Amino acid sequence: MMKVRRYLRGSGRVLAFVFIASVIWLLFDMAALRISINDVNSQLLKERVIKEREIFKQQQSRVTQLMKRGFKNPVQRVDLAVTHAGKGPLSSGVRLAQVYRQGGRKQDQMLRDNQGNSFQQQADNLPKADHSKSVVSEHLEGAALQNVTSKHGDLAKKKAVNLDLNGAKSEVPEVLSHTTQASPGIQKNKLAPLPTSRKEPVKTGDDGQIPLDKTDPKTKEKVKDELTKTGAKVTQHQTEDAHPVKTTPTHPNKDVKEKEINIHKEKKQVGTIEKSDLHATKEVPKSVIKLGAGEDSKDNATAVRKPGVHKVLSLDMTLAPRDANAVGQFGQAALVASHEDAEVRKRWDEGHFNVYLSDQIPVDRAIPDTRPETCAQNLVHDDLPSTSVIFCFVDEVWSTLLRSVHSVLNRSPPHLLKEIILVDDFSTKDYLKEPLDEYMSQFPKVRIIRLKERQGLIRARLAGAAAAKGEVLTFLDSHVECNVGWLEPLLERVYLDRKKVPCPVIEVISDKDLSYMLVDNFQRGIFKWPLVFGWSALPEEYIKKNNMTISDPIRCPVMAGGLFSIDKKYFYELGAYDPGLDVWGGENMEISFKIWMCGGEIEIIPCSRVGHIFRGQNPYKFPKDRQKTVERNLARVAEVWLDEYKDLFYGHGYHHLLDKSAIDIGNLTEQIELRKKLKCKSFKWYLEKVYPDMVAPLVKAEGLVFNRGLRKCLALQKGSLSFETCDLSKQSQLFNYTWMKHIRQQDLCVAPQDKGSGFALQLCDNTKPELRWFHKSSNSALAEHLITEFVSHHMCLEAGPQGDSLHLSPCVPNNAFQKWQFTHYHAQ
Ligand code: UDP
Ligand code: MN
Numbered sequence: 170m171m172k173v174r175r176y177l178r179g180s181g182r183v184l185a186f187v188f189i190a191s192v193i194w195l196l197f198d199m200a201a202l203r204i205s206i207n208d209v210n211s212q213l214l215k216e217r218v219i220k221e222r223e224i225f226k227q228q229q230s231r232v233t234q235l236m237k238r239g240f241k242n243p244v245q246r247v248d249l250a251v252t253h254a255g256k257g258p259l260s261s262g263v264r265l266a267q268v269y270r271q272g273g274r275k276q277d278q279m280l281r282d283n284q285g286n287s288f289q290q291q292a293d294n295l296p297k298a299d300h301s302k303s304v305v306s307e308h309l310e311g312a313a314l315q316n317v318t319s320k321h322g323d324l325a326k327k328k329a330v331n332l333d334l335n336g337a338k339s340e341v342p343e344v345l346s347h348t349t350q351a352s353p354g355i356q357k358n359k360l361a362p363l364p365t366s367r368k369e370p371v372k373t374g375d376d377g378q379i380p381l382d383k384t385d386p387k388t389k390e391k392v393k394d395e396l397t398k399t400g401a402k403v404t405q406h407q408t409e410d411a412h413p414v415k416t417t418p419t420h421p422n423k424d425v426k427e428k429e430i431n432i433h434k435e436k437k438q439v440g441t442i443e444k445s446d447l448h449a450t451k452e453v454p455k456s457v458i459k460l461g462a463g464e465d466s467k468d469n470a471t472a473v474r475k476p477g478v479h480k481v482l483s484l485d486m487t488l489a490p491r492d493a494n495a496v497g498q499f500g501q502a503a504l505v506a507s508h509e510d511a512e513v514r515k516r517w518d519e520g521h522f523n524v525y526l527s528d529q530i531p532v533d534r535a536i537p538d539t540r541p542e543t544c545a546q547n548l549v550h551d552d553l554p555s556t557s558v559i560f561c562f563v564d565e566v567w568s569t570l571l572r573s574v575h576s577v578l579n580r581s582p583p584h585l586l587k588e589i590i591l592v593d594d595f596s597t598k599d600y601l602k603e604p605l606d607e608y609m610s611q612f613p614k615v616r617i618i619r620l621k622e623r624q625g626l627i628r629a630r631l632a633g634a635a636a637a638k639g640e641v642l643t644f645l646d647s648h649v650e651c652n653v654g655w656l657e658p659l660l661e662r663v664y665l666d667r668k669k670v671p672c673p674v675i676e677v678i679s680d681k682d683l684s685y686m687l688v689d690n691f692q693r694g695i696f697k698w699p700l701v702f703g704w705s706a707l708p709e710e711y712i713k714k715n716n717m718t719i720s721d722p723i724r725c726p727v728m729a730g731g732l733f734s735i736d737k738k739y740f741y742e743l744g745a746y747d748p749g750l751d752v753w754g755g756e757n758m759e760i761s762f763k764i765w766m767c768g769g770e771i772e773i774i775p776c777s778r779v780g781h782i783f784r785g786q787n788p789y790k791f792p793k794d795r796q797k798t799v800e801r802n803l804a805r806v807a808e809v810w811l812d813e814y815k816d817l818f819y820g821h822g823y824h825h826l827l828d829k830s831a832i833d834i835g836n837l838t839e840q841i842e843l844r845k846k847l848k849c850k851s852f853k854w855y856l857e858k859v860y861p862d863m864v865a866p867l868v869k870a871e872g873l874v875f876n877r878g879l880r881k882c883l884a885l886q887k888g889s890l891s892f893e894t895c896d897l898s899k900q901s902q903l904f905n906y907t908w909m910k911h912i913r914q915q916d917l918c919v920a921p922q923d924k925g926s927g928f929a930l931q932l933c934d935n936t937k938p939e940l941r942w943f944h945k946s947s948n949s950a951l952a953e954h955l956i957t958e959f960v961s962h963h964m965c966l967e968a969g970p971q972g973d974s975l976h977l978s979p980c981v982p983n984n985a986f987q988k989w990q991f992t993h994y995h996a997q
Pocket of ligand 2: 646
């Protein structure tokens with residue numbers, strides 16, 4: 170025993186040291202274990218969130234939308250709830266209560282989605298996690314409370330409720346099935362052709378630039394005025410710190426308070442490029458991925474490419490924790506009580522959407538992350554080019570303009586957002602002057618350019634582009650909400666190939682309840698004659714053949730126009746927009762044809778999503794007649810880009826545009842020269858390679874021209890017409906019925922002479938109405954007749970009963986000698 174004690178005494182110091190060291194070691198170990206448990210917990214929670222999000226997404230209906238720019242957005246998904254709100258019939262009350270309940274689930278879901286972000290942050294930065302968690306749970310309680318009160322509360326008094334997308338689905342299946350079946354995107358041009366007047370020439374400054382306002386309203390903040398190289402006056406706010414949002418007296422904003430910015434930032438991760446991304450880039454050489462910019466890498470601002478990649482940053486910053494009870498929060502439908510209907514109606518025309526409601530929705534509300542599941546895991550390069558985001562606006566509603574700007578500020582990686590340029594296209598509203606300057610002065614990245622006279626969207630964008638300092642230009646409409654992770658996938662495409670012009674998926678913000686709605690997958694922009702924009706799903710076979718997933722970029726024949734990114738240098742190489750286009754319309758066709766035919770590509774990027782309010786009407790005034798403006802723009806596009814296919818454009822109701830004395834489409838020399846200089850391909854090539862599913866027959870009908878009464882065919886020999894026994898092998902009997910409505914052989918057209926005294930042959934001339942014949946028009950009684958357009962009352966081409974004459978007679982439906990049949994009809 171003593172020996173042991175002595176032994177212990179002898180080694181006492183060492184033993185004590187070992188013991189203490191072990192205790193310390195143990196303590197460290199336990200701490201580490203706790204941390205790793207936290208990690209595991211947060212990981213598990215994250216996984217749960219992801220799973221729930223998946224379920225949530227699966228449950229959501231994919232609403233097919235007609236989304237013609239400037240045309241009606243037909244979605245009526247939550248109208249039912251809106252119309253019944255507060256009016257109190259029992260059935261709708263019950264229905265609403267159910268929706269509320271489901272709304273609660275959804276809210277809960279979305280808050281947990283937000284938690285997902287917080288937990289990601291937690292993994293990065295442990296001390297902050299508890300704070301965000303408590304904020305979230307507070308919201309959860311709030312949401313639950315609201316659901317209870319909503320269920321039993323006075324509906325009429327309730328200003329707005331958050332509806333659930335899932336709820337809406339189960340509540341109104343008939344509405345959904347209707348919208349889903351709706352033909353996606355193709356709308357008839359609502360412009361009825363009318364005679365046109367002369368258009369004023371484009372006004373430019375002495376230096377050839379668009380004149381810009383030299384008298385900005387003064388702002389209180391440190392504001393630096395600078396004239397850009399182009400003479401554009403730019404107001405740049407120099408404030409460097411992110412100040413709390415100040416509200417203007419006219420538009421109080423109760424949701425954003427003086428609090429620190431919460432940045433939910435995804436941890437940077439480096440890994441391998443995932444399958445969908447590889448698929449997406451498979452049209453470009455693999456080396457492009459490595460080099461980043463391929464053959465054009467010199468032209469990109471970053472000369473030396475770093476190979477690093479990271480997961481798309483799913484940023485969603487807020488100036489203050491979000492109020493779960495706020496109107497329209499989480500992009501959910503908001504209701505207006507019936508007694509407020511009058512107010513809604515009163516303010517509708519300010520923007521042609523529910524302006525009254527919009528003004529109550531937080532300027533930085535959350536919206537559901539609608540990206541396909543894989544998108545958040547996609548990798549993008551570390552050294553993406555920076556972008557200038559350009560919003561042009563004229564008389565935009567205050568709250569939607571702000572929400573557009575905030576969505577960019579909050580959901581774009583700051584290092585990629587060079588600036589936001591607001592181009593005020595000579596708005597008339599006072600709140601868009603000094604109050605806007607003042608509000609934006611707290612955001613150093615926001616610059617305001619004021620045009621000194623109304624230029625229209627196209628030249629306003631040109632002014633914005635001229636002032637932009639970013640490597641990439643990103644154009645957006647001024648009533649959008651950019652979704653989480655919207656920017657990097659766009660810039661990645663430009664990075665991979667500077668001639669790629671990526672567009673986000675345009676989702677729908679309801680004009681009625683401001684809810685954020687999904688659209689169908691695989692949609693791409695197309696046109697129908699006469700250059701009417703629309704949406705159409707990729708053909709099934711194409712999807713299968715290319716083994717496409719819902720997150721792969723989609724080749725897009727025509728962009729919608731409002732939202733896209735483009736390499737700035739490339740934009741100018743392409744000659745930017747045709748500056749001869751006025752106000753609005755046709756510019757999306759112009760830039761789309763130009764991009765495709767001159768070596769670029771337009772893509773829709775499903776991992777980038779931006780909501781847009783589709784309005785039934787343009788809320789702003791057109792300096793000239795709207796219809797004439799748009800058709801004049803389209804005629805410019807047709808003349809420059811459509812080659813022989815321009816007949817199809819004019820032939821679909823735009824014949825009157827051929828009358829040069831009635832319309833002046835302006836000088837096209839520069840545009841035609843540009844096309845030559847760029848060695849752009851033909852429109853035929855475009856149709857075959859880019860838009861092969863487009864049917865574009867160059868003539869309406871062809872072959873023999875058979876007269877039913879005579880049972881003989883028209884023949885043209887030695888400059889005169891006669892009737893012969895039909896024979897398809899005889900060239901002299903073959904005619905075309907063209908889009909110009911000509912009955913044509915070579916360059917000779919059948920023409921009536923002296924009001925029916927006979928017929929003649931004339932050299933075809935598109936501008937001469939007397940050469941045009943209606944045939945197979947909608948009037949079924951005269952469908953087979955050839956009705957001359959030359960005389961006001963209906964006169965038809967008639968064969969003499971002996972087959973020795975051809976003359977004009979008043980149209981008689983049953984007269985077989987007035988009925989004609991071509992061998993092949995390609996179009997009606
Ligand atoms: N815009 C403009 N000047 C004009 C017409 C339009 O700056 O003369 C702006 C408008 O405020 C909007 C964008 O251009 O931000 C696109 O116009 P709009 O939203 O009316 O087009 P739509 O989405 O209906 O096609
Ligand atoms: Mn728009």
